[in-house]
Amino acid sequence: MNRIEKTTENLGKKSLNSGGVFKKALVGYFMAGEFPHAQTIKIMHESTASGLDIIELGFPFSDPTADGGTIQVSARESLKNRTKIADVFALAKEFRQENQHTPLILMGYFNIVFQYGEENFLKKCSECGIDGLIIVDLPIEESLYFEKIAEKYNIFIIQIVSFLTDEERFLKIQARAKGFIYLVSTLGVTGQTLPMIHRIEQYISSMHSKLPIFVGFGISSPEIAKSVAQYSSGVIVGSYFIQSARNDPSLGNLKSDIGKIKVAINL
Numbered sequence: 001m002n003r004i005e006k007t008t009e010n011l012g013k014k015s016l017n018s019g020g021v022f023k024k025a026l027v028g029y030f031m032a033g034e035f036p037h038a039q040t041i042k043i044m045h046e047s048t049a050s051g052l053d054i055i056e057l058g059f060p061f062s063d064p065t066a067d068g069g070t071i072q073v074s075a076r077e078s079l080k081n082r083t084k085i086a087d088v089f090a091l092a093k094e095f096r097q098e099n100q101h102t103p104l105i106l107m108g109y110f111n112i113v114f115q116y117g118e119e120n121f122l123k124k125c126s127e128c129g130i131d132g133l134i135i136v137d138l139p140i141e142e143s144l145y146f147e148k149i150a151e152k153y154n155i156f157i158i159q160i161v162s163f164l165t166d167e168e169r170f171l172k173i174q175a176r177a178k179g180f181i182y183l184v185s186t187l188g189v190t191g192q193t194l195p196m197i198h199r200i201e202q203y204i205s206s207m208h209s210k211l212p213i214f215v216g217f218g219i220s221s222p223e224i225a226k227s228v229a230q231y232s233s234g235v236i237v238g239s240y241f242i243q244s245a246r247n248d249p250s251l252g253n254l255k256s257d258i259g260k261i262k263v264a265i266n267l
Contacts, residue, residue: 003103003131004156004179007053008212008233024265025180025234027214028241028258029056029107031074032091033083035245043245043254044095048102050255051262055095056134056236059088059108070239085112085121089128096129105132105158118146122153132156132179140173147176158182163199170207180212182236185219185228195224201231222264229265237261 001009011023028047032040044055058071060078092104106125113121113135125133133155138146140159147157156178161170163184174181183203185195195218204213215228216236225235244254 002154002156002179003101004054004105006101007103008180011053011233024229024232025053025212025214026051026258026262026265027054027056027105027216027234027236028052029058029071029216029236029238030242030245031058031060031071031078032088033060033078033081034074034242037087037091037094039249040091041094043251044091045098046251046255047241047258048099050258052102052258053234054103054105056105056107056238057088057091059083059085059106059112061109061112070242074242085116089124089130092125092128092130100129103131104129105134106130107134108136110135110138113146119149122146122149122155125155126153130155132158134158134160134182136160140176144176160184163196163203167207170209174210177211180214180233181209183213183215183232185215185217195219195228197227197231200228204231219261222260225261226264226267235261235265 008025011025030040030043034040035043047055058074060075060083062075062079088106095104133150135143135157143157150157158179158181159173159177160182161173161184165173183200185200195215200215207213212233214234214236215232216238219225219228219235219237220240225237228235241254241257244257245251247253
């Protein structure tokens, strides 16, 4: 079983043990290569110890069109540090030496995957203990071949939807999705605007998804995370955690912020 699937299943089991209240997943995003290798490994381990259920690790690209200011800075710093995809795989492999249970998802743009070679990339992901991929600019119309190879290596391709995704298209995406569906909570880029809570509620209730829906973009406080978690199965936090890691290299702020959001989404 893929670790993403196992994690969502375990959250469901915890729900049964806590009176039927669904335990919500907390996903944290960090950019590989923004910080030195050892510091990134420390961030990954401290984050899971503080309450992250899943880690998203970004791989840098020169034109990150879906990302807001904070993550664009992360990408620029990573590229300035000459981060290669081999460095991203090295982080995953080292993390797996101590942590065999937390799902790892790589998030980035297809150009890097294509240059590496689709099957080579997925094979390497499997060898390094990576469980899923979010390829921001690869729509389902163009991803079938890639998904078939990913299935061979037990790598989940996480599908993204927005409020502009109508029911017909949602059903097509759901039929191909694995693990969870990523709902973008704003109509802008990451970290820039507040999630539209009323639209999240309406959209999720109207789609009757067979898979968990995790919501990301714009989640920048425990209060916002709590509001989003009322209607979703999990929240995805990027810019807020990245800023915490930047502001306090000892990671005290990051651990505190993760803990507060973890508590808030499960109240």
